Amino acid sequence: PSAEPLLAEMKRFLEKGIELQRLLPYAAVVAEQAWLGQADKHEALRLIGLAEGLSPTRAVFAELAVWRRMLVPDVDPGDTAGMALPYRMLLTGDWRGAAAAWAELDTPYERALALAQGDEAAQRVALEIFEGLGARPVAQHVRDIMRRSGVIHIARGPRRATRANRAGLTERQMEVLQLIERGLSNKRIAEHLAISPKTVDHHVSAVLGKLEAVSRGEATATARDSGLI
Template identity: 40%
Template sequence: MSWRPSAYTSLSNGAIKIKDYAFADEILKQGIQYCEERELDSWRTYMLSGKARMMLETGRWNEACAISEELLNNSEQAPIVRMGALVVIGTIKMRRGGEDALPLLLQAKTMAFEAMELQRILPALVALLEYEWLTGRVLLEIAAIEYAIGLIGQTPGMHENGEFDFWLLRTRKQAVPLREACEGYRLDTPDRAVRASALWDRLGCPYEQALALFESDEEDKKKALTIISQLGANAVCEKMKMDMRTSGIKSIPRGLRKTTLGNPALLTERELGVLELLKEGLQNKEIGARLFISAKTVDHHISSVLFKLDVNSRTRAVQEALRLGILK
């Protein structure tokens, strides 16, 4: 089945907003192929920016960066596409401790306010608020925050608004008057934090899962640190370690384990575990049951494994891992 390009973009954007990544991924594949066959480059790049956002949210950061860099390399790229790519790559660089993250995020904010659209403004502000949390630097002027809050009052959008509220509360101790609370960002008690982490795990959003876990007990904080390390979010990892030390926690994991650093593709410990089970011929549900994670989370890990090994199938992933000596 094929639709007009606008239908592909609307469906994929809607799916990403409600976190139905499996559907979004399929629609984006179809839509991008449709545009490539018909040389509809402007529609194709817009869908690619959506795909980069999806990769960011699902923890496939290397892929997200690769797509964003491709989009930004075109100096004549449409502003709407450029904004999205700047936020995605700027966010990943920020979390990894890249020195060039801030100029990218500030450029995205400038462009977003020129567009005067809430769906462009909120991602840029959220990223800059997270930057404030990481660095302790105050970057956003009150007028920009108040402008966004005013637009939120006119525009329902539970997840996007909830994310903005979460970071604003965390950095400025200021709440947004929301019509509905987003369960994934309600972390004010350990019980709610655990429920939120389970929700993010089901949805396949490891970074948000880690943020929620970190608001629970000491054991969950250590789990959060492991997830953050596996994502390569070095700046966030150091921030969490500092917070743990401040709270009196003494036994703090050092970071990436030797199993991660000692393989050519830099697969995480979890990815190595998934790869071992792929070698056994298990399917997603079976792997999830064995590792006590959701089938969606398994799918995201497999996508990351395929990307890191530069292959396009599970069978080839196992073959390549055997060739490289990652699997025995």
């Protein structure tokens, strides 16, 4: 929701004069929204066409070329020479190679977008990545794609209590966080919750990761500052 003022500002700049460095990111955002069913597809394709005409090289146009392919799967990708490897792979149908390239670059969102264009197993991995990132609209769109393809037993996503938690912590992870805040060791937490120490290790790692903390102290400080505890 907080992106809307920024998108409106981007649009105002473009209305004053089309400049490629401003058009490229705006067109990419509108294309992504159109793919999710949240913007007009024809307007997205118009912006992509405008950017293509202004791009001095195909390399500059690579990301938008992929978005156009996602909006219109049968479209001719055109010349892919000079484009970055992951984009070039996607445009030639090599979603596996593109996903591997994005993974090597440590870009999980782009990796998941590539996997979403693959087979059922790849789409399930993409769904898990999107849910882990909190990209729920994209996750729901992938579910819709899978259902239209006849896939069954699709993960429904986090429970309502997890979604309501601003950090995405599960009920069990919140219990662990509260015990961490009380100063309990992993062994004591395991005894308190009647679970194995190894399970506690996994929960603690998940809590630190979701709170983007490098230590237990930093995790509890972040949780206090954000009102989680």
